[in-house]
Amino acid sequence: MAAQEDVTQQILHELTLYGRRVRAVVERAHPDLSFVAYSMLSHVYDEDGCRAVDLARVYGLDKSTVSRQIGALVRRGLVQRDDGGVQALHVTPAGARLLEGARDQQRAMLARRLERWTDAERRTFAELLRRYNVGE
């Protein structure tokens, strides 16, 4: 029991450490886009056709905040809103280019960080992270 609590404590510690640093890392890599704006753009890319209210729920933000952030992305030509009432959101080609460039860069950084890991370790890490996120 004590040992298991230690392991839980260790996981908590490492997840916390990662969570605290990720914002600074992402913003350093993309100085022209705030972490929140980047997260929303990325979310719309992954979930094409999602709506502002979905983003608000996922990120725990007020709908007014999302409305303005999306507005800024639209003004910058990165996101497009369907006309009408409920507005499905889509990433524009320009937004997709920006995101794909950013992801290539991030993937390269990550690959460098994991270059001394074995294939098996990488696969295990991916799988455990996935299970953690899904909540299985």
Next chain:
Amino acid sequence: MAAQEDVTQQILHELTLYGRRVRAVVERAHPDLSFVAYSMLSHVYDEDGCRAVDLARVYGLDKSTVSRQIGALVRRGLVQRDDGGVQALHVTPAGARLLEGARDQQRAMLARRLERWTDAERRTFAELLRRYNVGE
């Protein structure tokens, strides 16, 4: 090679997902303390005697922002500054109580999330996260 890139892509995806959600999760758990304030308090707890400039470096924030955030924590009686020029920071007993309560709660939530994992899986997850964070 293609397979390895897929795994890197998967890890990136899961880490990104986690990073985007962690702020909302932490703030929901501690509505009286912003994510940034909580991170700073927690950092001072882990690194007793650290200085404002250290926090600024770690979190990529301006020193003025850190100065004001720490000021708020001091006013709330959670952090104490050494007198003089370079001010080593310490968590007060009240701050420690708040943090330990928060951590117990987080650890309980995490334990619930991992309750169906095997011991070996938990140990592996802790170890891989540690290696990831350290950059090994």
Next chain:
DNA sequence: GCGAATAGTTGTATATTACAACCAACCGGA
């Protein structure tokens, strides 16, 4: 002990966010 570098504070402008009030579209039942 002096000049340079470092740490911290404060003034100011901007950006982010929440809350509330509001508008528009959609939806069910009579």
Next chain:
DNA sequence: TCCGGTTGGTTGTAATATACAACTATTCGC
């Protein structure tokens, strides 16, 4: 079909967070 409730979105407003710049105080190397 219409009407009221619900949901999604925008805008006004205030509070908060943050960066940058100017400044003060401290520390450090010589």
